[in-house]
Amino acid sequence: MEILWVLMALVMLGFVIGPIMMRRRAGIQQVAPGHPDGADPATYGFARQEELDVRMPGSDEDLLQVLDLVQRTQDYRAAAQLLAGTETDGEVRWQRVQAFAGAASLELQQRPGGVGDTPGGQWLRVWRTEAPKDAGGAAVHAEFLVQQAWRTATPGTDAFRIIMEEAREACADAALLAPGDPIPYIVELSVGRGLGYGRAEFEKLWLKILDRAPAHMGAHLAALHYWCEKWHGSREEAYSFAEAAAARAPRGSLLAAMPLFAVFEHLPEVNLVRGFYESEVVTKAVHGALYAVHSARPDDPMLAHVRHLLVFFLVRGERWAEAMSQLVHVDGHVGALPWTLTADPAAEYAVYRALAVAGYEANGGSPATLLH
Numbered sequence: 411m412e413i414l415w416v417l418m419a420l421v422m423l424g425f426v427i428g429p430i431m432m433r434r435r436a437g438i439q440q441v442a443p444g445h446p447d448g449a450d451p452a453t454y455g456f457a458r459q460e461e462l463d464v465r466m467p468g469s470d471e472d473l474l475q476v477l478d479l480v481q482r483t484q485d486y487r488a489a490a491q492l493l494a495g496t497e498t499d500g501e502v503r504w505q506r507v508q509a510f511a512g513a514a515s516l517e518l519q520q521r522p523g524g525v526g527d528t529p530g531g532q533w534l535r536v537w538r539t540e541a542p543k544d545a546g547g548a549a550v551h552a553e554f555l556v557q558q559a560w561r562t563a564t565p566g567t568d569a570f571r572i573i574m575e576e577a578r579e580a581c582a583d584a585a586l587l588a589p590g591d592p593i594p595y596i597v598e599l600s601v602g603r604g605l606g607y608g609r610a611e612f613e614k615l616w617l618k619i620l621d622r623a624p625a626h627m628g629a630h631l632a633a634l635h636y637w638c639e640k641w642h643g644s645r646e647e648a649y650s651f652a653e654a655a656a657a658r659a660p661r662g663s664l665l666a667a668m669p670l671f672a673v674f675e676h677l678p679e680v681n682l683v684r685g686f687y688e689s690e691v692v693t694k695a696v697h698g699a700l701y702a703v704h705s706a707r708p709d710d711p712m713l714a715h716v717r718h719l720l721v722f723f724l725v726r727g728e729r730w731a732e733a734m735s736q737l738v739h740v741d742g743h744v745g746a747l748p749w750t751l752t753a754d755p756a757a758e759y760a761v762y763r764a765l766a767v768a769g770y771e772a773n774g775g776s777p778a779t780l781l782h
Contacts, residue, residue: 451760451767454734454777457742462756466509467746468714473506477513484528486537486547493546498591499623501711507546507593510534511553515561545591548584552597555580556604565604574604592622592629599632603641612636627664627712630655631671638675648672656698666702667716670695674719674748687727696723700732714739718746718759725762730769734780737763 452458466473476488489510496503517530534554537547555577563570578601584594595618602612619629630652637643637651652672659665673695678686686692699720706713717736724733740746741763749755770780 451763454738454767454780455741456737456763456767459756459760461742462759463743463745464750464755465512465745466505466743467718468711468740468743470502470505470509470711473509477509480510480533481513481517484533484536486533486540489533489550490537490541490544490546493550494544498588498593499626501626501628504593504596504626504628505711507549507553507597510550511557514550514554515557518558519561543587545584545588548580548587549591549593549597552577552580552584552594556597556600559604560600570604574601577601578605590622592619592626595619595622596626596629596632599629599636603636606642607636609642612642625660625663625665627668627715630665630668631715634668634671634675638672640675645676648675659702662705662707664702664706664710664712664716666705667699667719670699670716670719670723671747674722687723692723692727696720696727699723703736714743715746718744719748721759721762721766722748725766725769728769730766730773731775733762733766734770734775737766738780 465477472492476492479488480486493503493506493510496506511534514531514534519530521527521530523529531554534547534551537544538551541547555573559570559573559577563573578598581594581598581601584597585591588594595615598615599612599619601607602615607615616633619626619633623629634648634651635641637648639645639648643651649669649672652668655668656666659668673692699716703713703716703720706716717740720736721733721740724730724736744750744755744759749759752758
């Protein structure tokens with residue numbers, strides 16, 4: 411078995427080491443960097459690896475400007491104003507809450523503070539102290555605690571449980587400040603997964619979200635984790651949850667892509683063989699996601715999430731042209747699955763992008779033939 415793993419690793423390395431690949435009818439062959447026959451992602455206008463933004467899956471200029479301002483000045487007021495003006499039950503508010511919480515959590519990790527030193531994320535503490543009735547600040551604080559639990563403690567330990575219990579109380583406080591807001595309950599989905607809510611308790615929580623935002627894809631993705639085999643469900647339950655969401659998805663909803671996320675959560679440990687990515691279950695899920703992408707509003711904030719996951723599956727399935735058509739829409743931002751599960755999201759994304767470009771050109775493609 412170990413020999414098999416080594417052989418598989420060598421095969422993959424033959425594809426991915428060195429970003430430059432050679433175009434040939436016989437397939438993709440590695441060439442030395444700078445070779446005139448090498449495929450170069452830059453010719454398609456793609457960003458350099460070091461320029462890729464790992465914070466977000468797609469562009470949100472308002473959020474980026476406010477994040478930069480808050481972190482530079484340590485003044486929370488711009489964040490509070492942005493959230494106050496963001497639609498309560500939409501996907502954008504959820505993504506912004508996650509972004510602010512993540513920024514505070516990373517700041518604290520980088521600057522834990524000490525005697526005479528101000529810890530990172532102090533602006534969030536001030537926000538909660540000076541504006542305790544601000545629903546936006548309460549939601550960000552709850553999500554901050556959740557991210558702290560996952561980032562700093564091991565599930566099942568006392569430390570993890572203590573932080574999660576505090577997050578659970580913070581979710582309840584946030585829900586009281588904004589009764590119609592689904593976000594405190596969406597945050598609690600992660601708490602429920604971490605603390606091991608029973609099925610009845612988790613489903614009761616889920617119904618509160620459906621009452622407020624039945625087509626919220628971010629909520630569905632958060633709930634999917636609970637039903638996965640590695641947490642409190644099974645492959646069959648996760649697939650059933652995802653397929654039910656896709657079946658009841660309103661026209662133009664990206665919920666039709668949910669089965670692809672369920673497949674991703676249950677990838678076999680040995681999944682380097684192309685045949686798996688051409689199997690019926692994967693093909694059906696990919697087609698559902700492609701349909702969702704083509705039917706969705708161009709400004710749907712969850713669109714980039716689906717496109718990034720499609721890039722992963724389309725490259726693995728050697729569907730080069732389709733992968734390229736997704737890349738032209740998301741390039742520049744890599745803060746999404748599957749890249750964020752790796753130590754270096756930009757590098758992982760760049761490998762798949764290089765493979766897509768090489769495969770596309772090996773089959774006669776060029777910048778002139780790429781359809782946006």
